Amino acid sequence: MTIVAAPDTSVASRATPPPAKRRLRWQRALSPVLILVVWEVASRAGLIAEDKLPAPSTVLRTGWRLARDGTLGDHLLDSLTRAAIGLLIGGVLALVLGSVAGLLRAGDDAIDPPVQMARMLPHLALVPLLIIWVGIGESMKITLVALGVFFPLYFNTYAGIRDIDERLVEAARTCGLGTWQRIRHVILPGALPSLFLGLRLAIGAAWLSLVVGEQTNTQNGIGFLMMEAREFSQTDVVVLGLFVYAGLGLLSDLLLRILERRALAWRRGLQAT
Amino acid sequence: MAPRPAGDLVVRARNVRRAFGPTTVLDGVDLDVAPGEVVALLGGSGSGKSTLLRILAGLDPAASGDFTVPSRNAVVFQEHRLLPWKRVLDNVGLGVSDRSRCTDALAEVGLADRARAWPIELSGGQAQRVAFARALARQPSVLLLDEPFGALDALTRLRMQELFGRLRARHGFAALLVTHDVDEALLLADRALVLDRGVIAADLPVELAHPRAPDAPGFGNLRRRLLELLGVPVP
Ligand SMILES: Nc1ncnc2c1ncn2[C@@H]1O[C@H](COP(=O)(O)OP(=O)(O)O)[C@@H](O)[C@H]1O
């Protein structure tokens, strides 16, 4: 929730430079591995009750079993489809409205005030209202994801456009660039760092919305898998669902970082090429 | 200065006015630049030099007055204003379709080997040279320069002034050079204007032989006169 409720801080964090030199990867992997080992050992020694928290190896074995019979893949695909459709709808809306508000004064006056008002609402608290509006089916889940995606992406699109150095736009004008060319060569690339940040926050919000949305009246998806497992006290499946959600978040973040490194090579100069 | 027929000029401005709220910055400026002529525009800080240059560059729709500036003009600002997300050559090529012209311009400022660099990798002097290349690539008939060497260290500034002299001799462009540096005006310009209280208060021909140097005969005299016009009397 804090991701969505605090867009101002997220915009500001863009200004902080990346760490000068990243530490070696294996050093950073050390402590998570250690935690897993301790967990495993504690489970085997009987220090952690198997029905409260199964050992990592048990969870992995369950994952392997569900993956082999296709259950995991099917539910994962359903969840991913929801996330993708919601991301697409919310993302396109945010990009269009954010650009119009950022580029045009009239658009700013018309669009920004209501969005600023709406951002005060925690969108996950809208679930009861959404159920009344669009029912408890698939559209409720997608709407929830789209809402979660919209706000961080809108604010960062808007801020990215607004923060562009006016002097660069002016220089482009003296080079004979018309409005559309200025948008293409100056405004879009200038707003790109902010767009990436917005996208990263939006994807985080999408997973969060998905988790909440999939817990009410669902017949498929990772959330359903977890809720169903809880009824039968299959703790290993519940923990597996958590692992899958975490993996999805990790993977999407990684992909985005790679994209960002390529698209924003100009910010690092020599190190990049 | 004797009046000239308008067709003979690259820049011709009459009665240019600009006010910001209650303060009038430009109060009827008349200004001419002949083809191939370098005109220095001097004036105290806040006298409206940048304002005038921006108007001539077409960047200030709120100004009034008559002025004609050729569409083939180029502007160099005090800051390089390169787009950080475009490589050096792509910055030079902004709005220019002919790539070979850009490569040539870059070679002329001595940075042919930096074509693929990002602006962030350049020194201040190099970046400003790229800004000059960007202007040159447009093959301007007039260059509008707003203190283009003002942000550089003294040594780099001297080199850039020398480069400007060379480029000008080769291409024969006209230029309006805003500066607060009297020596720079006398080194580079054919004519020096002083902007004061919203009008061109003085128009001083600089008739010194090229190449010029501050210790050449006649330089000191002109320097003294210009400083007096700028309100800095030299004993
Ligand atoms: N956009 C602006 N809004 C209000 N005042 C301005 C603006 N631009 C310039 N001025 C004022 O106009 C005067 C001339 O500014 P400028 O042309 O930048 O001076 P110079 O370049 O000769 O130092 C200054 O007093 C400045 O405060």
Ligand SMILES: [Mg+2]
């Ligand atoms: Mg100025």
